[in-house]
Amino acid sequence: MxxxxxxxxxxxxxxxxxxxxxxxxxxxxxxxxxxxxMYYSVVGLTREPIFESMKTWPGxxxxxxxxxxxxxxxxxxxxxxxxxxxVHVKGLNNGMKPWVHRKPRASTMSAEMKRKGExxxxxxxxxxxxxxxxxxxxxxxxxxxLAFHLISMGIDTVIxxxxxxxxxxxxxxxDAATHRFKVGVPxxxxxxxxEASHWMNLYDMHQKYAxxxxxxxxxxxxxxxxxxxxxxxxxxxx
Amino acid sequence: MxxxxxxxxxxxxxxxxxxxxxxxxxxxxxxxxxxxxMYYSVVGLTREPIFESMKTWPGxxxxxxxxxxxxxxxxxxxxxxxxxxxVHVKGLNNGMKPWVHRKPRASTMSAEMKRKGExxxxxxxxxxxxxxxxxxxxxxxxxxxLAFHLISMGIDTVIxxxxxxxxxxxxxxxDAATHRFKVGVPxxxxxxxxEASHWMNLYDMHQKYAxxxxxxxxxxxxxxxxxxxxxxxxxxxx
Amino acid sequence: MxxxxxxxxxxxxxxxxxxxxxxxxxxxxxxxxxxxxMYYSVVGLTREPIFESMKTWPGxxxxxxxxxxxxxxxxxxxxxxxxxxxVHVKGLNNGMKPWVHRKPRASTMSAEMKRKGExxxxxxxxxxxxxxxxxxxxxxxxxxxLAFHLISMGIDTVIxxxxxxxxxxxxxxxDAATHRFKVGVPxxxxxxxxEASHWMNLYDMHQKYAxxxxxxxxxxxxxxxxxxxxxxxxxxxx
Amino acid sequence: MxxxxxxxxxxxxxxxxxxxxxxxxxxxxxxxxxxxxMYYSVVGLTREPIFESMKTWPGxxxxxxxxxxxxxxxxxxxxxxxxxxxVHVKGLNNGMKPWVHRKPRASTMSAEMKRKGExxxxxxxxxxxxxxxxxxxxxxxxxxxLAFHLISMGIDTVIxxxxxxxxxxxxxxxDAATHRFKVGVPxxxxxxxxEASHWMNLYDMHQKYAxxxxxxxxxxxxxxxxxxxxxxxxxxxx
Numbered sequence: 001m002x003x004x005x006x007x008x009x010x011x012x013x014x015x016x017x018x019x020x021x022x023x024x025x026x027x028x029x030x031x032x033x034x035x036x037x038m039y040y041s042v043v044g045l046t047r048e049p050i051f052e053s054m055k056t057w058p059g060x061x062x063x064x065x066x067x068x069x070x071x072x073x074x075x076x077x078x079x080x081x082x083x084x085x086x087v088h089v090k091g092l093n094n095g096m097k098p099w100v101h102r103k104p105r106a107s108t109m110s111a112e113m114k115r116k117g118e119x120x121x122x123x124x125x126x127x128x129x130x131x132x133x134x135x136x137x138x139x140x141x142x143x144x145x146l147a148f149h150l151i152s153m154g155i156d157t158v159i160x161x162x163x164x165x166x167x168x169x170x171x172x173x174x175d176a177a178t179h180r181f182k183v184g185v186p187x188x189x190x191x192x193x194x195e196a197s198h199w200m201n202l203y204d205m206h207q208k209y210a211x212x213x214x215x216x217x218x219x220x221x222x223x224x225x226x227x228x229x230x231x232x233x234x235x236x237x238x
Numbered sequence: 239m240x241x242x243x244x245x246x247x248x249x250x251x252x253x254x255x256x257x258x259x260x261x262x263x264x265x266x267x268x269x270x271x272x273x274x275x276m277y278y279s280v281v282g283l284t285r286e287p288i289f290e291s292m293k294t295w296p297g298x299x300x301x302x303x304x305x306x307x308x309x310x311x312x313x314x315x316x317x318x319x320x321x322x323x324x325v326h327v328k329g330l331n332n333g334m335k336p337w338v339h340r341k342p343r344a345s346t347m348s349a350e351m352k353r354k355g356e357x358x359x360x361x362x363x364x365x366x367x368x369x370x371x372x373x374x375x376x377x378x379x380x381x382x383x384l385a386f387h388l389i390s391m392g393i394d395t396v397i398x399x400x401x402x403x404x405x406x407x408x409x410x411x412x413d414a415a416t417h418r419f420k421v422g423v424p425x426x427x428x429x430x431x432x433e434a435s436h437w438m439n440l441y442d443m444h445q446k447y448a449x450x451x452x453x454x455x456x457x458x459x460x461x462x463x464x465x466x467x468x469x470x471x472x473x474x475x476x
Numbered sequence: 477m478x479x480x481x482x483x484x485x486x487x488x489x490x491x492x493x494x495x496x497x498x499x500x501x502x503x504x505x506x507x508x509x510x511x512x513x514m515y516y517s518v519v520g521l522t523r524e525p526i527f528e529s530m531k532t533w534p535g536x537x538x539x540x541x542x543x544x545x546x547x548x549x550x551x552x553x554x555x556x557x558x559x560x561x562x563v564h565v566k567g568l569n570n571g572m573k574p575w576v577h578r579k580p581r582a583s584t585m586s587a588e589m590k591r592k593g594e595x596x597x598x599x600x601x602x603x604x605x606x607x608x609x610x611x612x613x614x615x616x617x618x619x620x621x622l623a624f625h626l627i628s629m630g631i632d633t634v635i636x637x638x639x640x641x642x643x644x645x646x647x648x649x650x651d652a653a654t655h656r657f658k659v660g661v662p663x664x665x666x667x668x669x670x671e672a673s674h675w676m677n678l679y680d681m682h683q684k685y686a687x688x689x690x691x692x693x694x695x696x697x698x699x700x701x702x703x704x705x706x707x708x709x710x711x712x713x714x
Numbered sequence: 715m716x717x718x719x720x721x722x723x724x725x726x727x728x729x730x731x732x733x734x735x736x737x738x739x740x741x742x743x744x745x746x747x748x749x750x751x752m753y754y755s756v757v758g759l760t761r762e763p764i765f766e767s768m769k770t771w772p773g774x775x776x777x778x779x780x781x782x783x784x785x786x787x788x789x790x791x792x793x794x795x796x797x798x799x800x801v802h803v804k805g806l807n808n809g810m811k812p813w814v815h816r817k818p819r820a821s822t823m824s825a826e827m828k829r830k831g832e833x834x835x836x837x838x839x840x841x842x843x844x845x846x847x848x849x850x851x852x853x854x855x856x857x858x859x860l861a862f863h864l865i866s867m868g869i870d871t872v873i874x875x876x877x878x879x880x881x882x883x884x885x886x887x888x889d890a891a892t893h894r895f896k897v898g899v900p901x902x903x904x905x906x907x908x909e910a911s912h913w914m915n916l917y918d919m920h921q922k923y924a925x926x927x928x929x930x931x932x933x934x935x936x937x938x939x940x941x942x943x944x945x946x947x948x949x950x951x952x
Contacts, residue, residue, distance in 0.1 A: 007434050012433050012434050014289070015288070015292075015432060016432075018289065019431070051252070054256055100447075142416045167442075180335055194246070196245050200435055200439075201438075209376075
């Protein structure tokens with residue numbers, strides 16, 4: 001059980017049986033950990049259920065978001081320990097027309113609160129030597145030098161965390177696979193506002209672009225590489 | 239009712255209420271119609287239910303696929319009548335490592351059948367003067383000159399049809415929005431193998447990247463432009 | 477006479493005669509003015525001949541650089557008057573491996589002076605409402621959202637100024653043509669450290685990617701558009 | 715002596731002395747050999763001096779072109795022997811507006827001759843297992859999956875041959891450096907119609923984007939890698 005099974009139709013379940021089990025693609029020997037859009041504005045400043053949190057931060061993902069931030073913080077610590085390069089991706093507001101097809105909503109939020117909302121959460125904030133890439137697109141690869149940076153480090157595998165599962169994380173996973181990187185998405189490090197979107201995008205990524213795993217499997221992969229042992233195909237314990 | 243409502247959780251429905259209704263973004267004055275991956279191998283050579291069709295064509299979308307091909311053929315006819323440029327996007331197999339993270343399956347299909355499967359369905363096949371773009375990625379924009387071609391024609395709006403809703407169509411919609419084109423997806427011209435993926439990707443596109451409409455609305459948009467009248471914001475009749 | 481004739485070999489002059497005169501491509505109805513890398517570090521803080529200026533700023537282009545900055549300032553004023561969108565492109569140092577294949581040189585320059593060197597010259601500095609794009613590549617189009625921004629404004633023509641003629645300006649002109657924008661390069665708004673590179677890159681751009689004109693021709697083009705009259709093919713007075 | 719010295723002005727020579735000698739960047743452990751636009755139409759079907767050859771093939775580079783084709787054939791043989799992946803890049807005419815800013819010239823050439831002109835010269839033609847990438851841009855990287863293909867093979871170094879030195883070869887070298895590949899250009903495998911452009915573009919590439927070497931140095935680099943020895947910084951014997 002991954003979690004998406006609840007959202008499939010009966011026909012879909014039958015189709016999956018006919019189509020056959022997805023086999024994992026596996027990872028390479030030179031991963032990077034890429035964190036996508038892990039701001040305060042999508043979790044709020046305090047840990048509250050989504051409908052509470054939305055009162056201040058309309059885009060909040062609530063407690064599920066905070067749980068994923070915490071899991072990502074654990075994985076980030078292991079990446080740093082094991083020498084896996086870390087890249088932080090965040091939005092850039094440079095005055096260009098935004099990509100999102102959504103009317104901006106009136107906001108009574110103070111400029112200071114807005115600035116706070118745009119900051120990466122302390123739990124997963126960049127440290128010296130970690131590159132921060134700013135984007136004006138859903139995907140961390142579009143209109144940014146992310147691919148150049150990964151190539152410069154000889155990266156062959158991208159482990160992606162962040163939000164939203166159905167937006168910037170998904171778009172980045174598609175582009176990482178397009179660039180022929182091997183892609184891993186720890187499902188407990190991904191978060192979204194919409195449950196059905198969260199699960200169905202994990203399903204889609206697992207079918208087409210990535211191995212959906214969990215944070216423990218990603219940690220184990222980083223540690224095995226650091227120990228010089230060949231990583232086995234890692235999968236989420238089910 | 240669009241159709242995705244059935245796949246949302248109770249919390250999601252409540253969240254949508256709180257988040258507020260999506261307003262349509264609207265289209266521009268210079269559209270192109272872009273058809274994505276409308277091959278025989280994803281509908282089969284004959285019109286059969288998906289589980290029948292899969293016996294020969296594992297990737298088939300069955301009768302739902304054929305219904306979308308027929309709707310697209312109608313829209314394509316109107317695009318040609320009204321002078322809307324048409325671009326066909328299809329896969330290219332040039333010996334590169336494929337993007338898809340899926341083990342190739344053994345196949346007993348003859349080389350001739352495989353070639354047939356790679357052909358665009360007659361109903362929506364290119365005619366002289368229509369550019370065909372070949373891709374090695376989910377998105378029609380990645381590793382192709384599609385954006386260059388659209389810029390060369392002064393396009394501001396991309397109407398996207400084809401499959402799969404959760405794969406190449408979705409990836410192309412994300413990139414079209416990233417490039418700051420206005421994006422329309424006629425839902426009855428989109429098809430997929432997985433019902434939940436089909437509907438949730440339409441939902442995601444409508445929330446973030448595109449106006450999800452129907453073929454009638456797209457036809458009406460093309461016709462109003464050709465008649466010189468300002469297109470109103472078009473939406474799916476509900 | 478453009479100026480590059482002095483750098484051609486006798487065979488080249490004969491070849492140009494055989495090959496035939498380059499005809500201008502002409503411009504469109506929706507231009508943007510794009511300024512590339514117009515920093516203090518490539519002209520110095522004071523107006524001095526190149527070999528003087530290099531003592532402090534090794535990359536300086538000296539008085540020829542300042543002359544081009546002044547011409548660009550005039551053109552910029554006309555762009556602002558006539559409502560032509562302006563985009564400023566500059567380098568970004570975000571810790572990534574740089575693209576340049578050149579060993580960094582030891583520098584005794586103070587951090588303050590370095591910062592000053594990275595600033596756009598006051599004469600051509602951005603004002604409110606003008607987008608600044610930061611790049612980690614020679615070309616303003618690579619790893620940046622410049623193309624997205626131009627598409628969002630319906631731009632069909634890019635007028636390029638800045639430096640170096642043989643580096644970032646040239647790379648940006650190639651990419652502008654690749655994207656199917658019409659391209660103009662006012663030769664008196666382009667500058668370089670190496671005379672032969674300056675002239676031969678103008679020659680190459682004029683042969684392949686752009687109409688090389690002068691600042692007066694570009695001003696006249698902007699003014700005719702603002703006045704609602706059809707711009708003629710503009711060329712450098714010879 | 716490289717050859718470009720003859721095209722520099724006196725000031726340029728003095729500037730180069732002040733600026734300091736370019737140090738080679740060196741190559742990596744996983745090269746690919748990429749051949750750009752090595753068609754018959756740019757050398758003609760028979761080996762004739764440029765002005766003779768131009769009578770039939772206006773874009774011909776004449777005997778200098780053929781000399782570079784022969785040198786490239788030698789290097790290609792060594793790449794194949796030593797297991798260095800080879801990629802062929804050529805133009806694609808798919809009906810899109812071309813990138814070149816040049817009026818098409820009337821031609822009385824037969825359709826058959828035109829087709830012949832578009833074929834890669836037999837001396838350097840692709841063999842089974844070598845990927846051919848088609849482009850609609852000067853650079854082999856723009857609007858193509860070339861970068862994806864190089865990433866999929868773990869390439870860190872690109873050795874570029876072909877033509878024109880001042881056009882597609884140069885544009886590809888800039889993009890290879892932009893993508894953070896190490897770049898080598900064997901100068902005797904590069905060819906152009908214009909002598910000054912040929913030499914000044916080699917100069918520019920050597921200053922900014924690539925190590926300009928010769929075919930012997932590239933062969934030696936491939937052979938040392940195959941023999942398991944560390945390649946020294948390779949340079950053209952001067």
